[in-house]
Amino acid sequence: MSEGLGVVGVLGGMGPLATIDFMRKMIEATPAASDQEHVPVVVSSIPQVADRTAAFRGEGDSPLAAMVASGRRLVDAGAGLVVMPCNTAHLWWDALAPALGLPMLHLVDAALAEGVERFGAGARLGLLATDATIASGLYPNRTPAGSGLQWLLPTAAEMLQGVMPGIAAVKAGDLTAARGLLLPVAEALARRGAQALVLGCTEIPLVITAAGAPLPVIDATQALARRAVAWSLAQRSAVPA
Amino acid sequence: MSEGLGVVGVLGGMGPLATIDFMRKMIEATPAASDQEHVPVVVSSIPQVADRTAAFRGEGDSPLAAMVASGRRLVDAGAGLVVMPCNTAHLWWDALAPALGLPMLHLVDAALAEGVERFGAGARLGLLATDATIASGLYPNRTPAGSGLQWLLPTAAEMLQGVMPGIAAVKAGDLTAARGLLLPVAEALARRGAQALVLGCTEIPLVITAAGAPLPVIDATQALARRAVAWSLAQRSAVPA
Numbered sequence: 277m278s279e280g281l282g283v284v285g286v287l288g289g290m291g292p293l294a295t296i297d298f299m300r301k302m303i304e305a306t307p308a309a310s311d312q313e314h315v316p317v318v319v320s321s322i323p324q325v326a327d328r329t330a331a332f333r334g335e336g337d338s339p340l341a342a343m344v345a346s347g348r349r350l351v352d353a354g355a356g357l358v359v360m361p362c363n364t365a366h367l368w369w370d371a372l373a374p375a376l377g378l379p380m381l382h383l384v385d386a387a388l389a390e391g392v393e394r395f396g397a398g399a400r401l402g403l404l405a406t407d408a409t410i411a412s413g414l415y416p417n418r419t420p421a422g423s424g425l426q427w428l429l430p431t432a433a434e435m436l437q438g439v440m441p442g443i444a445a446v447k448a449g450d451l452t453a454a455r456g457l458l459l460p461v462a463e464a465l466a467r468r469g470a471q472a473l474v475l476g477c478t479e480i481p482l483v484i485t486a487a488g489a490p491l492p493v494i495d496a497t498q499a500l501a502r503r504a505v506a507w508s509l510a511q512r513s514a515v516p517a
Numbered sequence: 518m519s520e521g522l523g524v525v526g527v528l529g530g531m532g533p534l535a536t537i538d539f540m541r542k543m544i545e546a547t548p549a550a551s552d553q554e555h556v557p558v559v560v561s562s563i564p565q566v567a568d569r570t571a572a573f574r575g576e577g578d579s580p581l582a583a584m585v586a587s588g589r590r591l592v593d594a595g596a597g598l599v600v601m602p603c604n605t606a607h608l609w610w611d612a613l614a615p616a617l618g619l620p621m622l623h624l625v626d627a628a629l630a631e632g633v634e635r636f637g638a639g640a641r642l643g644l645l646a647t648d649a650t651i652a653s654g655l656y657p658n659r660t661p662a663g664s665g666l667q668w669l670l671p672t673a674a675e676m677l678q679g680v681m682p683g684i685a686a687v688k689a690g691d692l693t694a695a696r697g698l699l700l701p702v703a704e705a706l707a708r709r710g711a712q713a714l715v716l717g718c719t720e721i722p723l724v725i726t727a728a729g730a731p732l733p734v735i736d737a738t739q740a741l742a743r744r745a746v747a748w749s750l751a752q753r754s755a756v757p758a
Contacts, residue, residue, distance in 0.1 A: 283563070291552040292544050296537050303533050309689045311532040311564040318590055319560035321540070322524070323552040349559055349594040448550045
């Protein structure tokens with residue numbers, strides 16, 4: 277048994293359904309025919325974290341202290357790596373990562389690497405994400421140097437009337453309403469020339485999937501899940517049996 | 518923020534998909550319109566636990582030490598309660614619960630209470646579960662006194678050719694094959710007079726749901742999820758704001 281090796285810590289709860297979606301994508305990314313071949317995971321799904329978008333707008337408390345407290349549960353539980361399936365929470369990455377003292381994988385970097393790999397330098401990507409992720413420039417500002425990725429963003433009205441209420445509907449469990457709000461924005465980005473859609477909020481792939489989107493999608497949740505599984509399997513194989 | 522209160526610890530990984538199914542059923546059982554209204558959860562999904570059915574048969578190592586180690590991660594992460602979404606693992610309940618030193622809710626008791634409540638004393642229940650859960654008498658032996666619940670079990674051939682390979686197919690991620698193996702056994706129990714089906718292995722509700730079953734179902738996973746949410750909400754409301 278190697279139960280102490282390669283334990284992935286998931287700093288979740290932002291939101292709870294997105295946490296489950298991430299865990300499912302880790303399972304799907306693992307070649308396994310029995311329980312024992314799956315990757316060991318500990319999860320802290322503590323949803324009592326102040327709203328990230330409200331904090332960025334200056335309209336609410338900082339989520340940082342609660343994120344650190346939640347992440348410390350993963351340290352205490354023996355995680356060897358921390359991943360955080362919430363894009364907007366990555367605005368606090370620079371303070372969070374050193375406070376936990378464990379290696380972390382960055383969700384946005386995982387998505388951008390997949391974008392470059394699949395669509396090549398200079399690709400035009402449409403971004404669906406929260407108001408705070410968009411307004412902070414989180415995706416464009418982390419674009420790999422030389423990749424030449426081009427960005428298309430929703431308009432302010434599409435954000436206020438489509439994307440933000442769509443994300444809130446996922447958090448409230450109303451997936452049908454969420455899809456009805458988000459899909460028209462995806463279609464608008466397609467009309468304006470996007471070659472692929474970055475699902476840059478972990479609530480969004482719960483309602484917009486590769487099969488039901490007007491464009492190919494880059495699912496940041498899935499990109500991070502694949503990297504987390506690869507990390508764990510590498511830890512396992514690095515140790516003599 | 519009440520992030521330290523009412524934290525449910527999920528001793529999972531047996532198997533990983535069943536753990537996610539349990540977490541989803543906790544979310545569905547929670548009245549919440551935002552992240553922050555959901556219940557705080559920590560999860561230890563460490564699948565490197567010896568096969569429970571093989572151990573019961575005397576054909577494999579005991580899973581107890583790995584279950585205790587996984588449960589201690591929940592203690593370390595600050596859980597106030599432990600639940601374990603794996604029926605067969607409850608065969609080691611009497612040793613596990615004192616080793617963790619936290620209150621636990623028993624999955625089988627949750628399912629049996631729901632059976633009595635919905636179908637009344639003397640109801641005839643068909644049981645779908647692993648070979649070890651069936652052979653240990655886990656369900657009949659915990660039947661509440663005076664409930665008069667009557668049990669119908671699969672035949673030995675149905676177990677070997679339908680139920681056990683069906684459960685293994687879920688663990689390998691092949692849900693279509695799993696349903697094809699499990700559904701005929703459910704139908705056989707219906708023909709023999711069962712009034713309701715107890716889904717007494719947490720892999721089974723991934724492929725047999727209320728909508729697609731030949732009989733009403735008692736989903737042990739869902740019954741436990743509801744009790745775990747009720748425990749957490751009661752903890753939260755018991756403390757002055």
